[in-house]
Amino acid sequence: MTFNFLTPVSDEVLSDNEFLSPQALGTKMRIHSEADGLPDLEGVKIAIIGVLENRNDVNYSGSEVRLEHIRKVFYGLFPGNWHTAMADLGDIRQGDSVEDTYFALRTTIAVLLEKQIIPIILGGSQDLTYPNYRAYDSVLPMVNIVSVDCNFDLGDSSLPMKNNSYLGKIILEQPYNLFNYSTIGYQTYFNSQEEIDLMEKLYFEAYRLGEISKSINVVEPVMRDAHIVSVDLKAVKASEVSTEQRYSPNGLDGKEICAIARYAGISNKVSSFGIYEYQHSQDDHGTAMLVAQMLWYFVEGVNCRIKEDPLNDDVNYQKFNVLIDDDELIFYKSIKTGRWWIEIPFLPEVNNKLKKHTLLPCMHDDYIEATQGKIPERWYKAYKKNSF
Structure with missing residues (x-):
């Protein structure tokens, strides 16, 4: 199976690599380019995939998903004392329908999982967590998902799926592979009492923002039991991001979200990691840098994994x-x-x-x-x- 759905990283991004330090990440990664095609994945442990899909965003207004700035910033960072080979496989563009995009992402992740490569998904709206989850149908009998979010995203399961209701789809659709769902950093005033009660009734785990801010280390055992980690950038407080990205004055700060990403990386179980709801804007350098540093800390965590049984x-x-x-x-x-x-x-x-x-x-x-x-x-x- 080849990665038929992936388009190369843009020349705009790759041209900047020529001016990077020889020690920078952009010069050390295997990158899908127009000139050289898909890279050899032999020995690769982590692969980045961009997904330019946001049509199921409840606030969708026709805006495009653009990830060039994140890539430029991430490529310019210096690696730690790492031994893990990484690749950037480019982007999955919008299909004729959202379901087409879902199929492309599910298929691509399934192939990477078979190769024991950890996909990092950059989106795009958070409903992309659903095809990420479905990619595990033939891989694991039961799956644990951790969502870093200010909302539970249960929504109304009787309506078409959106980025604020994908969890309801995951819970109710066969095959039933979800064992546990945990939300980190939720804010009560963004969630109805019915949703909070349902989370409790299903014995899912929910950690309020104040609990996380008081003691960030409560995240570690939750991440250690996760297979899929899905991060909604709306969980980050407004002062940490650019104008277009701002959602709430309360939320996780830069250090906390990077610590959470590192905990996800350290977990031996985490086999896919997604960052969603990125909103590109002209002044987005701060947001792009934050996402790049989250990626950096996740990769750092993967390099610090210790197998224990x-x-x-x-x-x-x-x-x-x-x-x-x-x-x-x-x-x-x-x-x-x-x-x-x-x-x-x-x-x-x-x-x-x-x-x-x-x-x-x-x-x-x-x-x-x-x-x-x-x-x-x-x-x-x-x-x-x-x-x-």
Whole structure:
């Protein structure tokens, strides 16, 4: 299968590469160009894909998605002490219909996943998360999605899908492959009480902006359990971005969104990462730089990944058993990294989604609370979902 849907990175972007330092990212990446065609992907770990689709934006007014500025800024950054090969595969342009674009993106991501290459998707409206999710249909039996967003994007599932209702489509459409959905940085006044109640009823996880700003490290275990990470730039506060991009005076700041991107990169499970709702404008240098730095931190995180498997390694992990009423909670702590997990038991008598004992990433605070007789909320929600 070739990448038939991809068009080359523009000559406008590539011409700037001639003036970059030999150490800059733009001189080290394999880039899809008009002159040389698609690059060889042998050994490539991360591939950038632009998706120029925004027709399902509820505020769509005919504006085009343009990603040249992001690429120029990202290419000009210097890599860290990285060993990961990267490629920029160019753009998926709008199809005759939005569904055509979805098909192109789903097909392209599926091929990359088969090659064990992590796609970074630059969009475009956030409904592109839906074809990203559908690309996993033949890859994983159950998928966890983390959305960095001020909204839940549940919407009205009886209406055609838009960028504020793609989650409803994911939940209700067969095959049902979604196990967990987590929202990071939501703001209550942008979400109806019905949506908040539904998130709770489905045992999905939701972390308010204030909770994230108070302690950014609560994001780490959530990301460690994610397969797909979808970032809506509307989650970033207005003072951090250009005029066209501004949405709300409250939101994540530049350091927080970059830390979240790094946590996503460090996660061994995250196999696709998308940044959506980019609005190009003449004064967008700040926004383009922020997106480029988010990409940089995600790649930095990928380069810092450490494979860990407490269930199959008795040497490098400590095991802790905690009794709470009739429940025995089993925790594991990595001696190497200090990271924690809690075991979710296999339930043979129910329609078990996990099919086996599995580990849920958690924090040291969850263990401390368990020793004080409190069941961790993440464990409770995962257990209840597994009992459906």
